[in-house]
Amino acid sequence: MAEKQADSAKQAENLRQKLNQWGRQYYVLDQPTVEDAVYDQTYRQLQDLEKKHPEVITADSPTQRVGDQILSGFEKVSHETPMLSLGDVFSKQELQDFIDRLHENVGEKVPFNCELKIDGLAISLTYEDGVFVKGSTRGNGTIGEDITQNLKTINAIPLRLSEPVSVEVRGECYMPKSSFVHLNEYREEQGLPVFANPRNAAAGSLRQLNSKVTAARNLSTFIYYLMEPEKFGVTSQSQALKKMRDWGFKTNIDSRLATNMDEVDHYIDDYQDKRDQLEYDIDGIVLKADPFTVQQELGNTVKVPRWAIAYKFPPDEQETVVRNIEWTV
């Protein structure tokens, strides 16, 4: 028995070490060394092991914290309401289970807002009387980096809203695919290391000490989260998106309300097919219980909301090959 426990602890330590190393390369250096699918699969292994043997959980486990680490060089910003990650599932069956569980917990069927999962990095924007005053990264969820000057260079971020509201919104900053291709071509010409993907290029571009570099990188944003919606008489996620669009934010117009798994299924299939035609990378879809009353009732864990879930697209063939190689070493 004691031997088995020691085995699990050792296995957990091994997985933690791998994930923490990959996490550092991804979040801090913006240079991932493995595909996301490899990271996700290893993360799942650790999660399963910790579920079976809770005694192996440690404070530095990636399952216990929101991923990013804070870089020095920027002022710190406290997020009064933590910026969370999302729980994820990798099959439609798991998604159906999530929906069933949620309906059971709430005691009734609720509509879901289906959104594209933009592969960028989370940002928070604060406005006072309609004027943009502060912008930050998610950081470790409770403390982020002040990147206001860099965010001001992004055209999609309004410096003044259509109404003089004081509000915090959150969303995703991303690099359009065409900008990514140009950037890497340029870097190759200059003999500089290229970025692995648009997400890492966006992260590297946002965390520049010189805003002129950020300005030249053609970043964009989709805003998807409204803080304190009750102040604005907004009662659901779908209404919040509309309200934020009216204020001048760029929101993603490809979101859709769904009332059952069939509709969710269609949404997934639609965008899995259209994925390559989009001007930005998506790595899945996000399902959010639409009414804010339901979101409040279900609340959050330390890391993720209980009222939302990400469905990650299966890795493409190329990624699968990488994953297989990874698992054999």
Ligand code: NAD
């Ligand atoms: P995540 O990216 O899987 O999902 C959560 C994030 O999705 C949110 O924080 C938000 O920024 C974003 N998002 C995009 N569209 C959204 C929408 N419409 N609504 C709400 N949120 C939306 O989680 P994470 O914690 O940011 O990162 C973990 C993931 O990063 C892993 O699952 C893995 O795929 C990747 N990762 C990869 C490596 C690697 O080495 N390849 C290392 C670490 C992490």
